[in-house]
Amino acid sequence: MEIRLKNVSCEELQKINLLIPSQKLIAVTGENTSCLFEILTMKKPVTGFIYHDGKRILLKDRYLYQEKIAFLSSQISFPSHISTVQEYFHYWILQYHLSCHNETKKIEDAIHLVGLPKAVLTFPLSILSHSEMKLLQIASVLLLNPEVFLLDNPFANFDSKSTKQLMRLFSKMKEKYGKTFLFSTDDCELIYQYADDVILLKKGTVLLHGSVEEVYSNSFLLEKENISIPQVISFVNYVKKTKNIQLDAYKDIRDLIKDIYRKVS
Amino acid sequence: MKTILDVRDLSYQSLFSHCTFSLIENQVTVLVGPNRSGKTVLSKILSGLIPTKEMIFFENKSLDSIDSREKQKNFFFLFQDASFPFRFFRVQEELSFYFSYVKLQEEEIQEVLEKVKKQFGLTPLLKKNPNELTLFQKIRLYFALAVILKPKIFLLDHVFEMVSPQEKEILYRDIYFLKQEKMTIFITSSKLEHALVGDKVLILHQGNILLEGSPFEVLKEDGILNKIGLDLPFFVDLSVKLQYYNLVDTIYLTQEKLVNALWKSD
Known part of the structure; x- marks a missing residue:
């Protein structure tokens, strides 16, 4: 699904004009990246126009598109009454009204895709390490099966190997199922290594947008704006x-x- | 070079088995390990949150024999999301309150207060609610509280991972400042780039210390590190590999020296 923002403005960002193509790994970096994600999930009232595949979307119709775009927060929090991993998934499926035929298999698949062992399903949440909790979060977003994933700083805690594995997964999903991944990060090494495109936000607007090679070749501008390369x-x-x-x-x-x-x- | 904290033959659940290392007084020790290697559990063990028997020794006394009063005085810790709530509604009050834990004269209090306000950029934040600060600001507030409390050991678990690169540079400078305040600092991380801020680096893998030494000595072992899932920061990786392939005669630590060695200065 291709998303276009035309002259979109809110409090923190002004006159955003962006074409987000489908089937790409896109990094979002700079200032107010969470705000851009809020605009894309249509949680934020804005002026301007939003188009999905060329069709104009009104905020009041956003519930029709909730299933197509999924957002993953950078904060990890689980409801206090949930004790095991399996409980968490069941809760997630019920709470978000997910159409899930063959629930058990879907959950096992999601766990497997992010690299967690099947045994983790019976573990209490309290014994999971931070990175395991993050993988669990990512697995639950995979269950939503949206067309577009918006991930807020997902790789902050991961070591190089785990980051590589996740990126490989996202890349496969992009190629095989046509998914689009947008992830926010400060880590320009990560962006250069793994992303196709990058959107650079500064001073409330889109400073640069394009392939990573194109964007990072603007040495003069990047240095002037004090952006790490x-x-x-x-x-x-x-x-x-x-x-x-x-x-x-x-x-x-x-x-x-x-x-x-x-x-x- | 006195040892202040000793880990002797630590065994804990299936995570650690006969793990041994020590922290040298007033040094910055960075422990790097892949995900799930037990870094946070180790921080909790070292700070006494997870009890152990006769395996952790602070100034030669077993941690389980030290009462909580003494632990409060000597240990301070900060875990990654700094989410443990502050008690007061203003930064100024939180700072003042910590002075009640130490015995200082009024002039000394003012002196320390000015020092931490300046070093950690707290002046514009004094009237703000500490629980509403950004993560970066909260971390710096914790650093200020550490300077007031003056613990002997300051444990930082995964603290550099969720801040921006510019903020990280500022925190590195704060670490050097804390070191000058005579603290022993222990940092855990899953990224090798943070090893560069340490005097000593420990690599944790499968419950044991795989490598130990200065950042230079440890980062040279790129083969071993890559195998356990850790990548070297770009410039160090380049230097180490260029030396390995004999394109330069030694491992250069600055860009200028490396480039001049590759293309001899005319």
Whole structure:
């Protein structure tokens, strides 16, 4: 599902014009990223126009689209009466009126997709580690099966391997099922490594939007606005500036090393 | 180089088995481990929240033999979302209240208050409700309370992970300030980039300390670290690998030196 925002304004963001294509991994970074997510889930009253696949959507009709767009908060909180993981999923399915044929299998699949063992279903929530709770949260959003996922800073706590595994999962879902993932983060290394596109918000507006390569090539603007750039790009720029040698900003460090090898005198 | 906290042969549930390491007084020790390796559980064990018997020793006394009064004086901890509620409705009052835990003269109180307000950017926040501050501001308020309380050990569990890169740089500088206040600091993280702020780095894997040493000594072992699920920060990774492939003769720690070594200065 392609989402277009035309001249959308609210308190924190003004005159937002964005085309969010479908089937992409899109990073959202900068200021007021949660606000953008609130606009996309239509939780926030705004001026301007919102289109889904070219069709204009009115705020009063948003309930028709709740199933197509799912939001995952950065906060982790479970209702106090829920004790085990399994209880949590059942609660989630009932509370959100999810159409879930073959509930048990769907839950097991969701658990498996995020890399948790099946045994976790009987665990009490209290013994889960922070990262396990986050994976649980992500699994529950997968159950909603929306077209668009909005994830608020999901990778903050994960080690490199877990981040990689999740990104691989999202990538597969993008390719196989046409899903769109928007995730907010401060980590520009992560953005450069894994995202297709990036939306950069600053001073209440969209400063830059495009592929990660395009956006991060605007060194002058990014430096002026004091926005962090991926270290590999910073390194490549430094080498160009001091030694007048142009390296390519490879995402895999081994390719960068091969490039250095070719260009070392 | 005195040891202030000793972990001797720690075994706990299925998480830790004969785990041994120590914290050197007044040093910053960073413990990095993959997810689910037990970092938060370890922080809770070291601060006495999870009781153990004859396995954790503070100044050579077993933690289970130390009464809570002494623990309150000597240990201070901050867990990742800083969600433990502050008691007062204004930052100013929370700060003043902590002075009641220590015995200081009026002039000393004013001196310390000015010092923490300046270092941790609290002046514009004094009239705000501490529970309504941003995470970054809350962390800095905790740092200020630590300076007032002056515990010997300050445990920080996953504190750098939810702040922006710019905020993180500021917190790193705060850590050096806390070190100058003669605290011993223990930090846990799941990301190797945080190891750079430490004097000593410990790598936790499957219940044991896999690697131990200065950040430089530990980060060199990129093969081992990658295998357990931890990636090196870009620049260190580049330096280590360039040295490994013999493109440079040693591991350079600054961009300038590395680039000059690769392309000899003309």
